[in-house]
Amino acid sequence: MKLSVDRIRHVALLARLALTPEEERELAATLDQILAHMDTLSRLDTTDVEPTAHVAAVETPWRDDVVTNAPDTAALLANAPARDDDLFLVPKIID
Amino acid sequence: MSLRLGAYESVIGLEVHAELLTASKIFCGCSAAFGAPPNQHTCSVCLGMPGMLPVLNRRVVEFAVRAGLATHCRIAPVSRWARKNYFYPDLCKGYQISQYELPICEAGWIDVPLEGGAKRVRLTRIHMEEDTGKNIHDAHGGGSLVDFNRSGVPLLEIVSEPDLTWPAEAGAYLRTLRSILQYLQICDGNMEEGSFRCDANCSVRPRGATALGTKVEIKNMNSFRAVERAIAYELERQVRVLEEGGTLVQETRLWDPDREETRPMRSKESAHDYRYFPDPDLPPLALPASFVEDVRRTLPELPDARRARFVSALGLPDYDAEVLTARRDLADYFEAVVAAHPNAKAASNWVMGDILRLVREQRLDDAPTITRWPVTAAHLGALIALIDGGTISGKIAKTVFEDMLGSGDAPAEIVERRGLVQVSDEGPIVAAIDRVLAANATKVEEYRGGKDKLFGFFVGQVMKATGGKANPGLVNDLLKRKLAG
Known part of the structure; x- marks a missing residue:
């Protein structure tokens, strides 16, 4: 399968990646190789194999429904690139 | 309301998002309560800081199983968590933890009471997911603001099959579903505060056709009335487009309650490609049969059963039973009155009349559960007992009732204090x-x-x-x- 540059641009848009034309060409080639490898794996007969959702065979860990976190808004907002009082400030969203 | 659909028929399916009444969020120990100051109920997990791990709240699973059992769903012994990937400022991780393949509940149904009898509406699935934060527009000149208190509040997404035909049926379905969730005490069902939200999928097709027409999703309806009006508008719009020789596009439209119309949503999200994949942070959820059975044992009597019992055991008319069981708190109050004095029809008349009128006037039903009643159930039962015993007339009872509202005294004391004993000499x-x-x-x-x-x-x-x-x-x-x- 040959990946088109259009397809690369679509995936890059979904991941919010800004790629130069050079990177687009390079990624198309690299991803092609990765997908070719997946094709190889797909040839394996997995009819009787349960799809893997998780690699660790663990019981579902869960917790009781108890509030354990005290408000720590100041510390949590300290890393915000921009804020307005206790709210995160982001570029204007146009709906 | 009558619809002008000409040679077309309508098909409606509904998606409900119900916020669960847990104390804490689904994957962290932050409070899930509504209405705190901005970003008070947040931590590094629900703010999506790198390296944080989600730990599942057991009660969310209990609530999902409760909803599934009450709606006759199959409960999956193993269900899976999936990441739904998209970018939006209120989604801090860049993905929402949800369920995709293998949801916790599948293939259920509810009976929706309609004028011509009940209609069975099938449920495709019920799954668990986390809510997003909330964007605040227009408050800040140069940008938008984000409050993550709601981020990680547990939700059930309840998806119906396209079994509904008319806007009024959609409204009846939502009322029935909300009543079930309220009976189960897992959701307060407040549409204005957004704890019970509905999106509608609507399409039309030539009468008698089997293939479905082009589907349009409508959002932004915050009352039952808005849902019915939005669907009615949308169905008529679709028919108009087709009759004029146009074609419909699959899209999401927003209901504008002021202009009473639906409008296409900006197509910024046109690249709808969520790239779902199993969440590596959460192992599949395995539910032992004993877990499901434990939940089943705690299920309360549901509205259907209670309505039937009010008719068969208490001898109430269908209409009374319907009104009284619409809310669990109301039905509980009514039963407490009957427990105080066993005259069900008289109790029904008082509760449906004076009590409900006052509840509405004083907006006591704004609370998720009514706890403050105009008079206590014991006092109302005692008042009916005084009438039935011939101590006071029905007319005097109204005077005593007015006094009870003001004084809070027991009816017998009021009759004594004001010398209202009926003269039968x-x-x-x-x-x-x-x-x-x-x-x-x-x-x-x-x-x-x-x-x-x-x-x-x-x-x-x-x-x-x-x-x-x-x-x-x-x-x-x-x-x-x-x-x-």
């Missing part, structure tokens, strides 16, 4: 009748001359003369005898 009633007839000699003549309608006047005068305390049945009998002459 003939002596004083006969004396009052004699006085009334003597003072209205002309009217007595007219009555005897055939003007039957005057009887009511005499009853009124006698009641007035006895301060409303005379036993009305006795007044009637004695008056008839006296007037007959």
Whole structure:
């Protein structure tokens, strides 16, 4: 399968990646190789194999429904690139 | 409302997002309560800081199983968590933890009461997911603001099959579903506050066709009325487009309640490609059969069953049973009145009449669960007992009731304090009748001359003369005898 540059641009848009034309060409080639490898794996007969959702065979860990976190808004907002009082400030969203 | 669909028929399916009444969020120990100051209920997990791990709240699973059992779903012994990937400022991780393949509940149904009888509406699935934060527009000149208090609040997404035809059916379905969730005490069902949200998928097709038409999703409806109006508008719009020879596009449209129309949403999200994949942070959820059975044992009596019991065991008319069981708190209150005094029909009349009127006037039903009633169930039962026992008349009972609202006293105390005991002795009633007839000699003549309608006047005068305390049945009998002459 040959990946088109259009397809690369679509995936890059979904991941919010800004790629130069050079990177687009390079990624198309690299991803092609990765997908070719997946094709190889797909040839394996997995009819009787349960799809893997998780690699660790663990019981579902869960917790009781108890509030354990005290408000720590100041510390949590300290890393915000921009804020307005206790709210995160982001570029204007146009709906 | 009547729809103009011409040669077309409509198909409607609904998606409901119900916020769960847990104390804490689904994957962290932050409070899930509504209405805190901005970003008070946040931590590094629900703010999506790198390296943080989600730990599942057990009660969310219990609530999902409760909802699944109450709606006749199959409960999956193993279900999976998936990441739904998209970028939006209120989604701090860049993905929402949800369920995709293998949701926790599948293939259920609910019976929706309609005028012509109940309609069975199938549920495709119910799954668990986390809510997003909230964007605040227009508050800040240069940008938008984000509050993550809601980020990670547990949600159930409940998806119906496209089994609904009319806007009113969609409304009835939502009311029934909300009532079930309220009975289960897992969601408060408040549409204005967004704890019960609905998106509608609508399409039209030539009458009798089997293939579905192009589907349009409508969002932004925050009341049952808005859902019905939005669907009605949208179905008629689709028919208009097709009749004019146009084609419909699959899209998401927003309901504008002020202009009463749907409008296409900006197509910024046109690249809908969520790239779902199993969340590596959460192992599949394995539910032992014993877990499901434990939940089943704690299920309360549901609205359907309760309605049927009110009719069969208490002898109430269908209509009364329907009104009284629409809310669990109301049905509980009614049953407490009947427990205090076993006259179900009288209790129903008082609860559906004066009590519900006051509840609505005082907006007591704004609370998720009504706890403050105008009068206590015990007092209302005692009041009905006084009427049934002949101590007071139905008319005096209204006076006592008004007093109860103000004083909060028990009805027997009020009757005692205000000397309202019904007069059932003939002596004083006969004396009052004699006085009334003597003072209205002309009217007595007219009555005897055939003007039957005057009887009511005499009853009124006698009641007035006895301060409303005379036993009305006795007044009637004695008056008839006296007037007959």
